[in-house]
Amino acid sequence: MKKSFCYSTAVSQSSCSADMSSSPSYSQASTGSPKQNGNGPASSDPEAPKLCLGSSWLCRKHEVPGWMFILCLGVVVVIFLISAICISKLPHPAECPTDWIQLSSRCYYLSDNRRAWNASEEFCNSHGASLLVIMDNTKKDLDKLNTHGDFWIGLRRDQNKWKWVDGTDYDGKVEGYQNGRQLHCAHRNEGIGALDCSTQRLFICSKTARGPLS
Incomplete structure (x- = not known):
C-alpha cells in the first residue's frame, strides 16, 4: 500500500509526488468529481443537451422558456374553442323525407x-x-x-x-x-x-x- 504522506526531504518528496499523482484518490481530488458513467448522475458539461419544458421532440439542444410553451399552448386551445363554437353555429342543411x-x-x-x-x-x-x-x-x-x-x-x-x-x-x-x-x-x-x-x-x-x- 502506498503511503498518503511525504517527508520533507527532497528525495522523498519527489517520489511522494509521483505516488500521489498515480493515486486514485489524488486523481479525483485534483480533477473534481469523477466522470459520468452510464448509470451516474447527469453531467454538468455545458455542451450537453439541456432538457426542455414539454415534449422532448419540441427541442433537443435549445432550451424553451416555460412561459413561451404555456403561451403557445394557450393560443392553440383558444383557437380550437373558437373554431368549435363557429362550427356549432353554422346552419345545418335542412332535409326533407324521401318522396318529398x-x-x-x-x-x-x-x-x-x-x-x-x-x-x-x-x-x-x-x-x-x-x-x-x-x-x-x-x-x-x-x-x-x-x-x-x-x-x-x-x-x-x-x-x-x-x-x-x-x-x-x-x-x-x-x-x-x-x-x-x-x-x-x-x-x-x-x-x-x-x-x-x-x-x-x-x-x-x-x-x-x-x-x-x-
Missing part, C-alpha cells in the same frame, strides 16, 4: 292516390305535416311545383267562416254551394273552390324542412 320535394325551407308531398279530405289531412298529420296552406311564400312554390288538376288544400269551412288548418282566417271568396247545398272542404284547381268532403281527390301536404329528417 324541397323548395326553400319547405317540404311538399304530392299524392299519387286519391282520398277524402279528412283522410288526406290525417295522412299529412301522420308525417308531421298538414294539407297545403296557401300563403304568399307558398304561392311561388306552387308555380315551381307546376301542379295541374285539382287537389285538396288545408282550407275548410268553420261555421260561416273559411279557415286554414293552422287556424288563420281566409279572406278570399270560395264558391261554397253546390245545388243549394253548403260545402265545407276546399280544393284548388284554377282557383279555390269547395267540394263535398267525402269526394276523392289528390292532395298536397306541406311542412317546414328540418334537418336531418328521416
